[in-house]
Amino acid sequence: MNELEKTVPAEEPLNPTPSETCAVETSPAEDLSEATDSIENAEAEETQVNYHNMSKAELNNAMRSILAENRMDAHKEVTAIKQAFFNIRSRETMEEVNAFVEAGNDPKEFSSVPDPDEADFKKMYTEFKEKRAEYLAAEEARRQENLAKKQAILDQIRSIAEDIDNVNVKFPEFQQLQQDFKAIKEIPATAETEIWKSFQTVVEQFYDHLKMNKELRDLDFKKNLEAKKALVEEARKLEEQSDPVAAFRSLQALHDEWRNIGPVAKELRESLWEEFKEASTVINKRHQEYFEQRKLAEQANEEAKTKLCDEIEAIDLNTLTSFNAWASATDKVIELQKKWKEYGFASKKANTALYTRFRKACDDFFGAKTAYFQKTKDEFSANLEKKTALCERAEALKGTDDIRKATNEIVKLQAEWKKIGSVPRKQSDAIWQRFQTACNYFFDERKKLNSAKRDEENSNLEAKKAVIAQLKELPLDGDRREVIGKVKELQAEWQKIGFVPFKLKDKVYSEYREVCDALYGAYQARENTARISNFRERVSELKGGGHKLDRERDKLVRAYEARKAELKTIENNMGFFNVKSSAGNSMLKEMENKIKRLKEDMAQIEEKISILDAEG
Numbered sequence: 001m002n003e004l005e006k007t008v009p010a011e012e013p014l015n016p017t018p019s020e021t022c023a024v025e026t027s028p029a030e031d032l033s034e035a036t037d038s039i040e041n042a043e044a045e046e047t048q049v050n051y052h053n054m055s056k057a058e059l060n061n062a063m064r065s066i067l068a069e070n071r072m073d074a075h076k077e078v079t080a081i082k083q084a085f086f087n088i089r090s091r092e093t094m095e096e097v098n099a100f101v102e103a104g105n106d107p108k109e110f111s112s113v114p115d116p117d118e119a120d121f122k123k124m125y126t127e128f129k130e131k132r133a134e135y136l137a138a139e140e141a142r143r144q145e146n147l148a149k150k151q152a153i154l155d156q157i158r159s160i161a162e163d164i165d166n167v168n169v170k171f172p173e174f175q176q177l178q179q180d181f182k183a184i185k186e187i188p189a190t191a192e193t194e195i196w197k198s199f200q201t202v203v204e205q206f207y208d209h210l211k212m213n214k215e216l217r218d219l220d221f222k223k224n225l226e227a228k229k230a231l232v233e234e235a236r237k238l239e240e241q242s243d244p245v246a247a248f249r250s251l252q253a254l255h256d257e258w259r260n261i262g263p264v265a266k267e268l269r270e271s272l273w274e275e276f277k278e279a280s281t282v283i284n285k286r287h288q289e290y291f292e293q294r295k296l297a298e299q300a301n302e303e304a305k306t307k308l309c310d311e312i313e314a315i316d317l318n319t320l321t322s323f324n325a326w327a328s329a330t331d332k333v334i335e336l337q338k339k340w341k342e343y344g345f346a347s348k349k350a351n352t353a354l355y356t357r358f359r360k361a362c363d364d365f366f367g368a369k370t371a372y373f374q375k376t377k378d379e380f381s382a383n384l385e386k387k388t389a390l391c392e393r394a395e396a397l398k399g400t401d402d403i404r405k406a407t408n409e410i411v412k413l414q415a416e417w418k419k420i421g422s423v424p425r426k427q428s429d430a431i432w433q434r435f436q437t438a439c440n441y442f443f444d445e446r447k448k449l450n451s452a453k454r455d456e457e458n459s460n461l462e463a464k465k466a467v468i469a470q471l472k473e474l475p476l477d478g479d480r481r482e483v484i485g486k487v488k489e490l491q492a493e494w495q496k497i498g499f500v501p502f503k504l505k506d507k508v509y510s511e512y513r514e515v516c517d518a519l520y521g522a523y524q525a526r527e528n529t530a531r532i533s534n535f536r537e538r539v540s541e542l543k544g545g546g547h548k549l550d551r552e553r554d555k556l557v558r559a560y561e562a563r564k565a566e567l568k569t570i571e572n573n574m575g576f577f578n579v580k581s582s583a584g585n586s587m588l589k590e591m592e593n594k595i596k597r598l599k600e601d602m603a604q605i606e607e608k609i610s611i612l613d614a615e616g
Contacts, residue, residue, distance in 0.1 A: 051077075051084040052341070056117040059085045063124045072135035078128055085121055094366060101373050104424065140188070147187040150195055153177050154202060161206035174206055182260055218265070225264045228272055231257055235279035239286075248287040251280055295347070302346035305354045308336050312361040317368045323376075326369055333365055377424070384423040387431050390416060394438035407442045414439065454501065461500040464508055467493055471515040476522040487519055528604060535608050553612045560605045567598045 051059060059081050066074050093112050100110045157177050160170045181199060231254050241247040264272060312333060320326050340358060345351050390413050397406045423431060467490050474483050500508055539549070570591055
């Protein structure tokens with residue numbers, strides 16, 4: 001029974017105004033019960049916070065201490081210890097699973113290592129439940145027995161009160177029965193209010209019938225007045241207590257004592273009650289402010305924990321496609337879990353839901369991580385089989401006589417190897433070494449065959465360098481026919497020379513092309529200058545006949561348009577041209593040179609048209 005639910009003694013005002021409302025005397029029993037439950041819940045939550053900071057050994061010691069002290073009323077502490085203990089075990093098991101999977105093992109083969117601390121805890125928890133069941137049964141039987149005793153005393157008092165003729169004689173017996181009734185404390189909660197009301201009614205009935213003399217009544221009033229004044233002073237001293245919850249609970253005990261003390265003189269009842277209520281109001285206000293502040297803190301914790309849930313749920317598992325990505329995401333989740341532990345409890349309404357949500361998000365993440373690692377392991381195994389097959393194919397080629405053909409096949413196998421993904425780390429070096437050894441055999445054999453070829457290519461390189469040297473010795477301002485004739489002879493000689501080393505092919509050709517272009521460019525520029533000079537002389541001869549100049553201009557315009565059309569055709573064809581061989585590359589070069597010549601011709605024709613326009 002919650003002691004705060006007792007009714008108000010007979011002499012206290014039963015119908016106070018709203019401004020006179022006090023925690024006990026004027027508040028409904030239900031409100032007081034709810035307030036007390038709130039305190040117990042708050043204390044339970046605070047206990048959980050402390051236990052969650054303990055190790056398994058410390059939690060077992062706390063459980064062992066409760067059993068040793070036989071505190072069977074500490075069921076809330078035991079519940080908090082149990083939750084904290086199995087939270088630790090859950091984290092340890094998850095860490096074992098992660099380590100087991102990261103070591104390359106099948107998660108289905110995982111088996112948790114038995115924990116001696118867990119076995120000890122379960123044994124003590126079972127013992128506590130058995131003892132508590134016995135304790136609760138004994139407590140209920142004791143309360144029922146106390147209820148029967150109180151009802152028997154009420155029957156005796158009622159008998160005395162109803163015997164009007166002998167009420168004065170039985171006053172001492174009546175007082176003793178009152179003390180006996182009050183001495184019996186705990187009864188079933190459902191009967192507390194009703195039995196107290198019955199007691200108050202029969203006591204009032206006795207006093208109404210007693211009509212005892214004023215001296216005896218005044219003496220009783222005086223004793224009660226002194227006791228209640230002392231309670232008023234104790235209530236005022238509670239203002240100095242720093243803990244508002246402890247002060248509130250002490251105040252409830254004072255109110256219980258107040259109800260057990262008899263009445264005082266009628267003229268003092270209101271003023272004395274007002275003093276006690278005023279002292280109570282201060283404590284009640286502090287208690288209310290404490291829980292308002294606690295509510296604000298819980299609201300802040302709720303918002304912070306909601307944000308953590310949002311953060312972990314925002315992790316897109318579909319983007320985690322590598323070990324590094326999973327490792328980074330795992331670090332983030334672990335950091336969020338650390339932050340979660342740093343925050344206190346949210347409101348009672350939201351705390352469990354938030355924890356369930358956060359735990360589900362964590363479980364989903366680590367479940368997906370386990371699935372990814374399992375899938376990756378399967379892919380690695382499949383890749384290992386593929387690479388093993390390539391090794392076998394490469395090793396099977398060692399019996400062939402055609403080394404060049406076998407080497408080309410090896411190159412294809414290497415291309416296939418690159419397309420295959422990773423293999424388990426334990427087999428990675430071995431399978432690579434096996435494949436590399438098989439490949440190197442053919443490359444070494446090909447190297448022997450290519451030795452003679454390299455000597456020939458080096459000889460060709462020296463011959464081509466000699467051609468370039470001769471081209472460089474030709475003058476840029478000599479006789480065009482003689483010099484260009486010599487250039488073509490050297491170019492023909494160049495074409496007869498075979499291949500050179502591949503690494504130097506582009507460099508030596510670029511040098512050769514640069515010398516040829518310089519020679520042709522120099523003599524082409526001289527020829528173009530001569531052509532323009534001859535054209536100017538011809539225009540001077542045609543000045544006399546205007547129609548001749550027009551016909552010459554029309555001829556040039558037609559020639560320009562013909563070259564322009566030819567240029568457009570070549571450029572369009574090049575847009576569809578795809579170079580995949582050395583022959584194709586040579587054809588592309590030829591087309592580019594032709595475009596260059598067409599543009600030079602068009603520029604020269606434009607210059608001639610300009611000369612005609614100037615003369616016309």
